[in-house]
Amino acid sequence: MKEHKITGLSCGHCALKLQEQIQQLPGGGEAKVQFNSSKIILDEKMDIDAVRSVLSAENVRFESDGKPKGPNWLMIGLYVSVASFLAALSAEWTLNQPYIPILLYAIATITSGYPTFIKGLRNLTKFKFDINTLMTVALIGAVAIGEWKEAGLVAILFGINELLESYGMEKARRSMETLLEAAPKEALLLKDGQTETVSIEKLKVDDIVLVKTGQKIPSDGMVVYGKSSVNEAAITGESLPIEKENGEPVFGGSINNEGVLHVKVTKMYNQSALSKILALVQEAQESKTPTELFINRFANYYTPIIMIISALVMLVPPLLFNGEWGEWFYQGLAVLIVGCPCALILSSPIAILSGITVNARNGILIKGGAYLEQLGKIDVIAFDKTGTLTLGEPHVVADEAFHPDFYKVAYAIEKSSSHPLAKAVIARCRELGIEDIEPDEIKTVSGQGITAIVDGVTYRLGNEKIIGDAKPDEEVIKVIHQYKEDGNTIVLVASETEVLGVFAIADEIRKESADIIRDLQQNGVKETVMLTGDHPVVAEKVAQRTGVSAFFGGLLPEEKVxxxxxxxxxxxxxxxxxxxxxxxxxxTADLGIAMGKGTDSAIETADIVLMQDHLGKLPDAVHVSRKVNRIIKWNIGLSLGLKVLALLLTIPGWLTLWIAILSDMGATILVTLISLTVLLHNRK
Structure with a gap:
């Protein structure tokens, strides 16, 4: 299957019809027309000319065919139509000759409505009923009963309506395409001291690329030379640059702000975080939400029902209540126009596409419209503790020195260790500017800690078992007891006769966690729960400091489920x-959300991925999702409400063709504009 970009696709219902027609062509059984992204997926063996012919019937074309040659006849037709209509009004007021206004109204109707006539007549021959069929029948009927002015006005308003639909959808698509432009196209390959410009698809793992100031890093890699700040907004949504130097990883698509970097490619571009993000975002555009699926099913029944109602309006009053045939025939035509499902079909996709785009810009990867809709309905959020509400790294939260040599000895023993607890002790000692000395001898004691000789004296570092005969006094025991009661891990340093000091180590709580929990509750999340395999005492302390509604500690994976x-x-x-x-x-959850700064596992396993290494953007994502859901409800209510109001005007016989088209046009304009407000959401 091959993907082709198409242009001119502005109607969701039309996209479905085009797909059905293309699927009937030889080899087209699996063809897909993607309305949101304006793409078509075809078997490579299909006859492109045959597909092109089907597309052209809806004024749709392959982007590869280039822009249409010559003038834009549809736009010119609309201009001529408006001019003819205004001239007809003037002639009607100033001339006594009725045929000149009729001729001008006819020109206005034909020049603006001819694309609709062609499609509608073709559909009538195949007994297919869509918006073009309804409009064609209505316009022919209006002309048949001599309502030339009404026919001209309806044709013009319908043409304007089509342009507005196209504008709204293209605006949302352009916003998404701007996001997709984050992908780099070329790279400067460094080989034997020389640089060569190559396509990113030709890069291989372990290639070295040169990235100059202002250039995009071509693929995921590692800095092997140079130092610079890098803008990772395209991947993580973080607006502030991050300092990078030798040995540090970088994302493809991020921008080098200053200096020159030599980057060793660690992943081919199609396996990079950015490539996966863009692929998933594009797929997300076409995934249908439950609401969209319902609307599409509803539209299939809606149009035939409207035609039946129109026929009843035309026939019942004259046959049963002695109504005027001409008057009620006119009312029936107006009902046909009211029945156009444009606004209803547009009520969801523009808002969904805008929501996915805004979140992707913010570093929040939502894998489909259904997940966006689901996020806006979340009542309870359950958090893992380690690496989610906390940093997942041991950190010295408190320490107490009982001897002047406490920190010096601890640093000497731990500085060569890679153990997580050792790293926490090292970080604390460096923070205090402790003198760097070398131990004479180091020995590990299994299950207890380390013994070492520093400046000729034997010391012990580890848990309470390691101190041996160095019995702690009451003050030391009190400190140890307090630290343990707070849920911390204890690291002691002792000589053979006394305890020199105590470190209290715990997983550091993220600075933003408490604010995030509060913001989520303000955004309508009813309950926040922490689930962790850590000790219940530790869980309780973290729960108190973060403000979650409830917590459960000591859980195995199956118990979390x-x-x-x-x-x-x-x-x-x-x-x-x-x-x-x-x-x-x-x-198991209704919605799985992963965080991890773009790790492969996070991107592949969850429904939503927070590309940052923190929860800072989560409340914003919930806010956007709830806004999208509200907008869709408003849109459906508006599109159906305006139609119901227009239909009610048939009871006293007040419904006119121009009121009918204005009700549909008004609904379409409102639905489009309201949906596009999602794109105005400011990143927090």
């Missing part, structure tokens, strides 16, 4: 974890 199932009784549940060890819980 059970908690998620129980939470589902309270409403829609989202689970946030790292995408690997929380996979069962993520899968």
């Amino acid at each position: 059970e908690k998620i199932k129980n939470l589902k009784t309270k409403g829609k549940v989202a689970m946030i974890g790292d995408g690997i060890n929380d996979a069962p819980a993520l899968a």
Whole structure:
């Protein structure tokens, strides 16, 4: 299958009809017309000319064919139509000759309405009923009963309506395409001291590329030379640049702000984080939400029902209530126009596409419209603790020195260790500017810690078992007890006779966690729950500091799944974890959200991925999703409400053709403009 970009596709219902027609061509059984992204997917063996012929009937063409040659006849036709209509009005007021205004109204109707006539007449021969069929019947009927002015006005308003539909959808598509332009196209390959410009598709793992100031990094890699700040907004949504130097990873698509970087490619571009993000965002455009699927099904029945209602309006009053045939025939034609489903079909896709685009710009990857809609309905959010509400890295939260050599000895023993607890101690000692000295001897004691000789004296570092005969006094015991009661891990340093000091180590809580929990609750999330395998005492301390509604500690993966199932009784549940060890819980929840700064596992496992390494953008994503859901409800209410009001005017016989088209046009304009307001959402 091959993907082709198409232009001129402005009607969702038309896209479905085009897909049905193309699927009937030889080899077209699996063809897909994607309305939101304006693409068509075809078997490579299909006859492109045959497809081109089908597309041209709806004024749609392949983008590769270039712009249409010659003038834009549709736009010129609309201009001529408006001019003819105004001239007809003038002639009607100033001339006594009726044929000149009629001729001018006819020109106005034909020049603006001819594309609709062609499509509508073709549909009538095949007994297919869509918006073009309804408009064609209505215009022919208006002319048949001598309503030339009405026919001309309806044709003009319908033409303007089509342009507005096209504008709204193209605006949303252009916003998405701007996002997709983050993908780099070329790279400067560094080889034997020389640079060569190559396509990013030709880059291989371990290639070295040169990235100059202002250039995009071509693929995921690692800095091997140079130092610079890098803008990763295209991937993570973070607006502030991040300093990069030797040995640090970089994302493809991020921008080098200053200096020159040599980057070793660690992933081919099609396996890079940016490539996967853009592919998933494009797929997300075409995934249908439950609301969209319902609207599409409803539209299939809606048009035939409107035609039946129109026929009843034309026939019942004259046959049963002695109504005027001409008057009620006219009312029936107006009902046909009211029945156009344009606004209803547009009520969802522009808002959904805009919501996915805004979130993607913000570093929030939502894999489909259904997940966007679901996020806006979430009642309960369950958080993993480690790496989600906390940094997932041990951190010295408190320490107490009982001897002047405490920090010096601790640093000497731990500085060569890669153990996570050792890294926390090292970071604390460096923060205090402790002197760097070398130990004479180091020995690991399994399950206890380390013994070492520093400046000729034997010291011990580790848990309470390591201190041996160095019995702690009451003050030391009190400090240890307090630290443990707070849920911390204890690291002691002792000589053979006394305890020199104590470190209290814990997983550091993210600075933003408490604010995020509060913002989520303000955005309508009813309950926030922490699920962790850590000790319940530790879980309680983290819960108190972050403000979650409830917490559960000491949970195995399968127990987390059970908690998620129980939470589902309270409403829609989202689970946030790292995408690997929380996979069962993520899968069980109504919505799985992963975080991890673009890791492959996060991108592949969850429904939504927070590309940053923090939760900062989550409340914003919930806010946007709820806004999209509200807008869709408003749009459906407006599109149906205006039509119902117009139809009610048939009861006293007040409905006219121009009121009918204005009701449909007004609904379309409002639906489009309201949906586009999502794009105005400011990134927080």
